[in-house]
Amino acid sequence: MKNRSLVSISDYTIEEQIKILELAAEFEKNPRQKILENHVVASLFFEPSTRTRLSFESAAAQLSAKIVGFSEASSSSVSKGETLKDTILTVSNYSDIIVMRHPREGSAKYADEVAPVPIINAGDGAHQHPTQTLLDMYSIMKTQGKLDNLNIAFVGDLKYGRTVHSLVMALCQFNTTFHLVSPTELKLPSYVKQHIKDNNHTYHQYTEMNEVIPLVDILYMTRIQKERFADPIEYERVKDAYILRLSMLADARDNMKVLHPLPRVNEIDKDVDDSPQAYYFQQAKNGVFVRMALLASILGVV
Amino acid sequence: MEERKELKVNAIENGTVIDHIPTQSVFQVIHMLSLNVCDNQILFGTNLDSQKYGKKGIIKVSNRFFDPRDANKIALVAPTATIIEIRNYKVTKKKNVLIPDSVDEFVKCVNPNCITNHEDVVTHFTVIDKKDVKLQCRYCEKTTAKDNFTFK
Ligand SMILES: [Zn+2]
Numbered sequence: 001m002k003n004r005s006l007v008s009i010s011d012y013t014i015e016e017q018i019k020i021l022e023l024a025a026e027f028e029k030n031p032r033q034k035i036l037e038n039h040v041v042a043s044l045f046f047e048p049s050t051r052t053r054l055s056f057e058s059a060a061a062q063l064s065a066k067i068v069g070f071s072e073a074s075s076s077s078v079s080k081g082e083t084l085k086d087t088i089l090t091v092s093n094y095s096d097i098i099v100m101r102h103p104r105e106g107s108a109k110y111a112d113e114v115a116p117v118p119i120i121n122a123g124d125g126a127h128q129h130p131t132q133t134l135l136d137m138y139s140i141m142k143t144q145g146k147l148d149n150l151n152i153a154f155v156g157d158l159k160y161g162r163t164v165h166s167l168v169m170a171l172c173q174f175n176t177t178f179h180l181v182s183p184t185e186l187k188l189p190s191y192v193k194q195h196i197k198d199n200n201h202t203y204h205q206y207t208e209m210n211e212v213i214p215l216v217d218i219l220y221m222t223r224i225q226k227e228r229f230a231d232p233i234e235y236e237r238v239k240d241a242y243i244l245r246l247s248m249l250a251d252a253r254d255n256m257k258v259l260h261p262l263p264r265v266n267e268i269d270k271d272v273d274d275s276p277q278a279y280y281f282q283q284a285k286n287g288v289f290v291r292m293a294l295l296a297s298i299l300g301v302v
Numbered sequence: 303m304e305e306r307k308e309l310k311v312n313a314i315e316n317g318t319v320i321d322h323i324p325t326q327s328v329f330q331v332i333h334m335l336s337l338n339v340c341d342n343q344i345l346f347g348t349n350l351d352s353q354k355y356g357k358k359g360i361i362k363v364s365n366r367f368f369d370p371r372d373a374n375k376i377a378l379v380a381p382t383a384t385i386i387e388i389r390n391y392k393v394t395k396k397k398n399v400l401i402p403d404s405v406d407e408f409v410k411c412v413n414p415n416c417i418t419n420h421e422d423v424v425t426h427f428t429v430i431d432k433k434d435v436k437l438q439c440r441y442c443e444k445t446t447a448k449d450n451f452t453f454k
Contacts, residue, residue, distance in 0.1 A: 084421050104417040106441025125415050127442055 002300035005112045005119040009130040009166060014173045021138050023293035023302060024286070031292065035301045036065035042095035043069035044087070045122070046078060046102040051262065051284070052122050052131075056099045059291035068094055085114045092117045097299055100124075118298050126162050131294065132261060133166040135287040136220075140171075142286065143257045143279060144217055147171070153179035153212045156222035156242050156267060158188040163261045164222060165192050172196055178203035179212045183238045186228060208241060214251040219244070219277075221260045223267050246271040259283050317342070317364040319386040320376065325349050327379045328359035333453055334375050334408060335368065342366045355382060375408065377401040378435055379451065401432045408453050411439045412446040 001016055009017070027033075041060040045053050053071055060067050068091075073079055078087060084102070088111045091098060100111055101122040108121035108128065123129040141147050152171060154164050158180055168178065168188070172195055180188050180203055187205065196203050206212055213219065224242055229235040243266060244258065257279040260268060264280070272278050296302040323331055325348045332338055332346065343364040352358035373385050377399035387395040405427040411418045418425045418441055427437035427446065435448040 084417070102417075103415070104420050105413060105415050105444070106411075106417040106439065109441045110417050110421070110423055124417075125442075 001297040003118050004298060005121075006130050006294060006298070007108045007112050007119065007121045007124075008128045009133045009170050011130075017134065017137065017170070017173075020134060020290065020293045020297060021141055023297060024134075024138050024289040025142070027292040027296075028286075028289045031062050031289065033062075034064040035296060036060065036063040036299060039065045039097070039299055039301075040095040041065045041067050041295065042091045042098045043067055043071075044091060044098060044100045044102075045069070045071045046073045046084075046100070046107075048072045049101050049123060052101060052129075052287075055284070055287045056120075056122060056131075056291050059288045060295060062288070063292055063296065065295070069099075084111060088115045097295065120294060120298070126160070128166065129162060130166070131287065131291055132163055133170050134294070135283065135290045136163070136167050136259065136261075137170060138286050138290050139257070139259055139279065139283040140218055144255060147174040149175050150218065151177045151179060151216040152218045152220065153181060153209075153216040154188070154220045154222070155181040155209055155212075155244070157186045157224045157228060158182040158222070159186040160225075160228055161222050164220070165189070167220070168192055169195055172199040172201060176201055179206065179216055180204065181206045181209050181212055181242075183207065183224070183234075183242070185230070185234065186224065209244070210248060213248055213256075214253065217253065217256055219252075219256060219258045221258060221264070221267055221280075223265055243267055243269060244272055245269045246275055249275055249277050252277055313391060314343075314345075314362050314364050314388055315391055316389055317362065317366055317387075318368055319388060320361040320363075320380075321358070321384045321386055322352065322355060322382045323359040323361065323376075323380045324355070324382060325357045325359040328361065330379045330451075330453070331359075331361060331376050331383070334379070335372060337361070337363060340366070371402070374400050374402045375405070378405065378409070378448070381435070401429060401435065404428055405437055409437060409446065410452045411442060411444065412450045413439065413442045413444040416442040416444065418442075 043057055057067050092115050097118050099120045099122050102124050105125035105127035108124040112119045121128055121130055144150055158164050178196055221244055226235050256277050258277045260280040262284055328346055328348050337344055346361040348359045349357050367387055376383050383399045385397055386393055407424050411425055417423055426440040430436050430438045437446045
């Protein structure tokens, strides 16, 4: 994967994705290595995303890379009207790889076309966020020991959630049964469901979470935002149905884990945090190992 | 019969006649080929009678021949159009337009949050549906359908 940008998860073959996950497992065992001592990582956050930025910068720092960049557009030349192309070309002079977060969709692809150095897309608007998908896959693989033959539930806003769409598409590479739990207004878009069918997998749709919990290996929770509802009364009516509480986990499988891309608001009750099923904080931690694996592979040091 | 109706807009000595344009697409075609800003003599007509289509539009451009790439752009808004090349008042070439496999530069992406609508980026689309004319943006991957076409 040397010098290969990661704009979209589909830029890497399934074998390459697995290789990143396996490498991430190696870094988890031995995270402090000075293998990027001679490299400079640019971290360009055209919109703030503290969580993602810190995860990338921690990954780079643990491997001894130097980090340059900015955490929001207002603190950079972008606020003076510099074009994205000029920013990317300039920063390419100072770094070996660019990690970029940008509010516009397709910005990462465009940056990749103009940049002489590889790009890692850390989120381009509502379009792609491939490192989130890889860390979700890593979390599933790590807790279940495999990615094949799993029952995976997605709960909440399945319509607008980029994270959910990307992960569903990625899991279609494996034998997965999907359980889709959402309010009627926020069902998974038909093109994503078509993708499931095209890959000969099965999905079931629900409006309630309870009956799904005993059936699944992974319960992937997402936040439901009030502004997604045309009718605020409808939001008030359904919102409590998508909150996970400790008592609901009584019949869960032993291997079942609850994932969430974070930050959460109230969709997972804090009582769940101490249950053996809670995995969302570890999931966030896994992001660092996956990002180490990506930086090391793309910079060609492993 | 057809001969005589053609004469409603004058015959040209040398140049290109774009015939059988859906009458509502004539101005779009003019814009797509930048005929509104060229120096050639141009005649056009709308709401002309057509045996095949009921009403049609026609554009005649003197002393100009279009390369197939430009001609095929027209197919996006006028799939029924015929390109007729005239030399010395005689038809020397006549062919239908073809919907291309890819479209670059002149169509805008329908996604208001697409990078191509915020930076000076040339658009690139793959034609993913030739029948209904649907274009997929190389950058944001959103689909722009025929009804949403606006031109840069
Ligand atoms: Zn676009």
